[in-house]
Amino acid sequence: xxxxxxxxxxxxxxxxxxxxxxxxxxxxxxxxxxxxxxxxxxxxxxxxxxxxxxxxxxxxxxxxxxxxxxxxxxxxxxxxxxxxxxxxxxxxxxxxxxxxxxxxxxxxxxxxxxxxxxxxxxxxxxxxxxxxxxxxxxxxxxxxxxxxxxxxxxxxxxxxxxxxxxxxxxxxxxxxxxxxxxxxxxxxxxxxxxxxxxxxxxxxxxxxxxxxxxxxxxxxxxxxxxxxxxxxxxxxxxxxxxxxxxxxxxxxxxxxxxxxxxxxxxxxxxxxxxxxxxxxxxxxxxxxxxxxxxxxxxxxxxxxxxxxxxxxxxxxxxxxxxxxxxxxxxxxxxxxxx
Numbered sequence: 001x002x003x004x005x006x007x008x009x010x011x012x013x014x015x016x017x018x019x020x021x022x023x024x025x026x027x028x029x030x031x032x033x034x035x036x037x038x039x040x041x042x043x044x045x046x047x048x049x050x051x052x053x054x055x056x057x058x059x060x061x062x063x064x065x066x067x068x069x070x071x072x073x074x075x076x077x078x079x080x081x082x083x084x085x086x087x088x089x090x091x092x093x094x095x096x097x098x099x100x101x102x103x104x105x106x107x108x109x110x111x112x113x114x115x116x117x118x119x120x121x122x123x124x125x126x127x128x129x130x131x132x133x134x135x136x137x138x139x140x141x142x143x144x145x146x147x148x149x150x151x152x153x154x155x156x157x158x159x160x161x162x163x164x165x166x167x168x169x170x171x172x173x174x175x176x177x178x179x180x181x182x183x184x185x186x187x188x189x190x191x192x193x194x195x196x197x198x199x200x201x202x203x204x205x206x207x208x209x210x211x212x213x214x215x216x217x218x219x220x221x222x223x224x225x226x227x228x229x230x231x232x233x234x235x236x237x238x239x240x241x242x243x244x245x246x247x248x249x250x251x252x253x254x255x256x257x258x259x260x261x262x263x264x265x266x267x268x269x270x271x272x273x274x275x276x277x278x279x280x281x282x283x284x285x286x287x288x289x290x291x292x293x294x295x296x297x298x299x300x301x302x303x304x305x306x307x308x309x310x311x312x313x314x315x316x317x318x319x320x321x322x323x324x325x326x327x328x329x330x331x332x333x334x335x336x337x338x
Contacts, residue, residue: 044151045212046071048079049160050196052214059130067148068136069155070125076133080142083304090262093133094305095141098159099312101270101305102141103263104133113141114309115271152212154194159232163195165207165222173215177201184215193217195225240283240314242336247284247318248276252292260298263305270306274313283315286338290321300329307333 044061045054054061059072073093077084084095093104103112104120111118118140125132135155136146143158156162169189174181177199187193187209196206196214204216250273253259260266273285285306292299303317303325310317318336319325330337 044153046153046155047208047212048155049157050194050208052212053079059132061153062125062127062132063148063151063153064122068122068134069146069148069153070132071135073131073133076135085301087263090264092263094263095138096304096308097142099308100141100143101267101308102138103267111137111141112267114312147210149210149212152210154208154210154212158229160229161231162228163225164192164228165195165225167191167193167217167221168223169221171217171221173207173209173213173217175215177204177216181216185209185211185213187217193222195222240316242316242318243282243284244286244318244338246280246282247286248273248280248282249286249288252288255287255289255292255294255299255302257295257298260294260302266302266305269302270309273306274309277310277313277315283313285310285315285317286320287317288320289324292324294324296324299324303333303335307335 044063045052046057046061047053056078057071058074058078061075062070064070071079073084073086076095081095081097084093086093091106093106095102095104100113104110104124105112106124109120109123111120120134120137122134122137124134135142139146144155145158147154147156167187167189171187172183173185173187175184176182192210194208194210196208198204198219199206199216203219205219205222206214206216208214250269254269259269277283277285287303307317316336318338319330320338322330322337325335329335
């Protein structure tokens with residue numbers, strides 16, 4: 001009887017081991033079969049131009065093992081470019097920023113900026129049917145710098161003022177301008193912080209740590225402030241005078257839906273206009289819309305992508321005889337009407 005019990009016990013243990021092995025194999029197979037681009041998105045903190053915008057994100061930001069930052073296409077639209085656009089016919093994501101036009105070719109993973117091309121080391125991620133763009137690959141397009149520590153990303157525009165300082169001693173970062181305020185973070189001597197502004201209370205300053213925490217410290221706790229850069233002028237302001245008599249006029253034959261149907265055609269037309277401007281040494285492009293028959297959407301896309309190329313050389317677009325473009329579009333893009 002005892003022998004029978006021992007045999008049954010051995011069989012039971014054997015079956016448990018077999019079951020564990022089967023479960024382990026199933027888990028391994030599932031892990032292997034799961035698409036690599038279906039990465040798990042982590043909850044992180046995002047600070048842009050000294051403002052914590054984490055709660056305004058439509059989707060969680062993702063930071064990969066190499067500290068590269070990914071944002072959903074909708075969040076990039078909301079933060080950097082409301083006109084960001086996916087063109088299905090060319091399979092490209094197109095975005096503009098000041099004097100730059102960028103297009104990510106999703107087939108070749110190449111970023112085209114104005115007349116230059118950059119091979120991206122990382123492509124888009126897909127998570128829960130949403131596309132995530134590697135923002136760290138687009139710093140040259142949006143003129144930004146990104147600092148990542150742990151799960152915190154701090155993004156600053158290179159057009160904005162930036163002042164940093166080092167701590168002269170160990171200090172407590174406070175919620176308010178009092179030594180009795182709650183402590184947000186302990187900061188060590190020689191740590192670098194970002195200076196935000198002087199506090200209303202004399203002797204205190206508001207700062208941002210690279211752990212993503214805002215708070216107040218005594219001004220005498222820092223060494224001399226280091227101004228990395230000043231605010232730059234808005235490049236929408238144009239110092240070159242408008243000269244309609246010596247302008248480059250866009251051929252009406254080019255302002256058709258067929259000629260403006262995809263990014264490559266629009267880019268070719270924009271490049272030709274810029275080359276003519278340089279050759280003629282003029283800073284004015286005239287677009288006469290009289291008797292022009294073109295889809296409003298295609299014309300707007302062309303203008304959105306043309307403006308940065310013209311601004312790159314200090315030029316201006318002037319629209320005449322307009323009966324197609326809406327006033328909101330003209331006002332937002334600061335287009336001259338004649």
